[in-house]
Amino acid sequence: AQKVTQAQTEISVVEKEDVTLDCVYETRDTTYYLFWYKQPPSGELVFLIRRNSFDEQNEISGRYSWNFQKSTSSFNFTITASQVVDSAVYFCALRLNSGGYQKVTFGTGTKLQVIP
Amino acid sequence: DTEVTQTPKHLVMGMTNKKSLKCEQHMGHRAMYWYKQKAKKPPELMFVYSYEKLSINESVPSRFSPECPNSSLLNLHLHALQPEDSALYLCASSQGAGTGNQPQHFGDGTRLSIL
Numbered sequence: 001a002q003k004v005t006q007a008q009t010e011i012s013v014v015e016k017e018d019v020t021l022d023c024v025y026e027t028r029d030t031t032y033y034l035f036w037y038k039q040p041p042s043g044e045l046v047f048l049i050r051r052n053s054f055d056e057q058n059e060i061s062g063r064y065s066w067n068f069q070k071s072t073s074s075f076n077f078t079i080t081a082s083q084v085v086d087s088a089v090y091f092c093a094l095r096l097n098s099g100g101y102q103k104v105t106f107g108t109g110t111k112l113q114v115i116p
Numbered sequence: 117d118t119e120v121t122q123t124p125k126h127l128v129m130g131m132t133n134k135k136s137l138k139c140e141q142h143m144g145h146r147a148m149y150w151y152k153q154k155a156k157k158p159p160e161l162m163f164v165y166s167y168e169k170l171s172i173n174e175s176v177p178s179r180f181s182p183e184c185p186n187s188s189l190l191n192l193h194l195h196a197l198q199p200e201d202s203a204l205y206l207c208a209s210s211q212g213a214g215t216g217n218q219p220q221h222f223g224d225g226t227r228l229s230i231l
Contacts (some may be wrong), residue, residue, distance in 0.1 A: 033217045043204055045159070047223040052217060081151035091158055097217070103172070104220065 006107035023092030123224035139190040139207030
């Protein structure tokens with residue numbers, strides 16, 4: 001069975017600080033996909049990034065960066081110079097490429113509050 | 117603006133009412149999903165439609181009845197709901213159901229309250 005753990009329930013930072021959201025996953029499959037979603041108070045889940053299990057290259061997109069390490073089964077998300085608009089709940093998710101590929105296993109989410 | 121449109125945004129209904137939630141996407145996606153999300157919890161999968169056919173039902177009570185009239189539309193018919201069914205109901209779509217690498221695109225959700 002798959003599992004995604006986001007140990008940080010809530011994080012508060014002051015605007016312009018950097019913050020890292022942790023994600024640890026478990027799966028026996030060798031091919032899988034990892035995602036990060038942002039859920040602002042309005043409710044919609046916004047897709048941020050997808051990472052394939054065979055591609056460990058880290059990625060940077062503006063103030064966002066992702067660190068994927070298969071050796072530790074982690075897929076951490078860093079926001080540089082945080083802004084108030086970054087306040088939201090962030091979900092890490094895992095999806096397989098076989099069998100139950102249509103199912104997404106979500107972590108429990110990390111609520112980020114950026115204080116002005 | 118989200119590319120997946122859900123209506124209504126808010127719904128209050130009694131336990132004896134019949135109502136429907138609607139979801140629409142025009143991205144040409146062939147997989148559509150219903151999720152239920154309680155406060156401070158991650159979304160829970162309810163149903164998956166692939167090419168307009170129901171492919172996954174996560175043991176959802178029969179008081180929830182999904183329908184996919186065409187590739188762009190997904191409905192969720194509600195009847196005789198219970199107070200514990202109050203939640204945010206999210207619709208999502210993805211390009212295909214062939215592999216797991218397609219991200220799901222979500223709507224804003226319908227906030228449902230059962231009196």
